[in-house]
Amino acid sequence: MNRQPKYRQVADALRREIDDSTYGPGERLPSESELAKRFTASRNTVRAGLNLLVSEGLITSSQGLGYEVRSHEVFELNASRFENLNFPQSGDAYSTDVTAAGRRPHQTFRVEMQPAPAEVAERLKVEPGSTAVLRHCHRYVDDVPWSTQATYYPGWLVDRAPRLAQPGDIEEGTTRYLAAHGIEQVGYFDEISTRMPTPEEARLLEIGAGVPVLLWQRTGHTADAPARCTITTFRGDLNRMNYEIGDLAARGESL
């Protein structure tokens, strides 16, 4: 006899059937009671198995509707071109990329004065708790939450580029606006990590259990000092990042 617990056998069988497209993306699974009959198990046991698949990010459940196989359309963000003046873009990089992919971008802005969190203050080389301008941004693609972004600017920089502290979008792109005021970003330090979302993040990004977030923290530098620190939180199931580094003539695509 199989020594795997029954709820695991249920999960394994269904996972296999999802993998070989017995149940394709977007398709509905049989109901809990039908599965219970099929596997000769109680509803509780079947639920435990389904729960496993939910927390693996393979399926979602909604009350009254049933279980559905998740579909994965990833959006790729080129981090090495992002905010790079050598790759000129009309507006901000996000809208350009999304529109180019034939999707509809949408974003909401919020600007605040905030004491810089310890982690940010360290990277901006300012006193912990000293006020910084925080530009916060929620991004959507086809009205699906995609990412949230928080950018902190140190006080000295805002003095030289006052529009940063004004509410509203900066049409020409922040990088370009800063460059026009003599603040040129000559390098950056990116840190990338992943974890499960906090309940707050899960709410904002509309992700249930089983979907991790991808965290991207970029500290941009002028020739003299760090100029801004951007923390982006992506839905892990919908986003991928890439970097093109070095001489990539062999790829035959780069500019």
Next chain:
Amino acid sequence: MNRQPKYRQVADALRREIDDSTYGPGERLPSESELAKRFTASRNTVRAGLNLLVSEGLITSSQGLGYEVRSHEVFELNASRFENLNFPQSGDAYSTDVTAAGRRPHQTFRVEMQPAPAEVAERLKVEPGSTAVLRHCHRYVDDVPWSTQATYYPGWLVDRAPRLAQPGDIEEGTTRYLAAHGIEQVGYFDEISTRMPTPEEARLLEIGAGVPVLLWQRTGHTADAPARCTITTFRGDLNRMNYEIGDLAARGESL
């Protein structure tokens, strides 16, 4: 009355207590029956709440032992220096970094001839299914599984650098060995994504529910053609990656 389900209240209360260090990292939580008494709930309800925290990666459980608050010691990998001949390292980059952090590295190798998976073949610009050399590697830090790495080399490259197909480590580092045979990696294309582990990955990396993996795929290029494709699977809770790009003199640390 509170309209949150009880198991969620349990999870929220415990999450708050973990956040404010009522229960610190490594510490044990009260047992399920104690928590049931405290929250006036059944053991099942408490379990549902604890399960939520497990799938958020906050705690782990082990049979007979109880629930423990996870501790997070992240290891940072500098992806932009990795495999970069401008930053010479004695052996391979991984061992050097780990030793420098005062930890004990350990790795196991496996070399095979394998048909290249579709995704890899596309990036190496070879026919799908054509044989490639696969060098597979499991890495440990202080005997804790850290990452698995699979590197595919196209057939033409192995002809010029035959030691790739031999079992066993390449002491001086593969990048250096390739350079000595006239195969110089002048650029690379990195792709980074995250998802929940497959059961297979969960077993290899010894991660339970609630810990995502960080996927790093690097395609290295010579001046003429793609030379290798490396897929690394990290434990998401233990690893962070970073890129230093551009002129970073302002950071005052770079070489």
Next chain:
DNA sequence: CTGCTCAACTTGTTGGAACAAGTTGATACG
């Protein structure tokens, strides 16, 4: 003192039951 056994914990698994709440389509009413 050493080493083994075992009782008393812990979580893991599985079944059962009942009711709450969201969704949908058939049906009856205006």
Next chain:
DNA sequence: CGTATCAACTTGTTCCAACAAGTTGAGCAG
């Protein structure tokens, strides 16, 4: 015909009960 209602689904939440299985420390035998 259009609409409102409701029955029959779905999953969500909560309890109870019992036994399996891993861990640990007390206590006993050698």
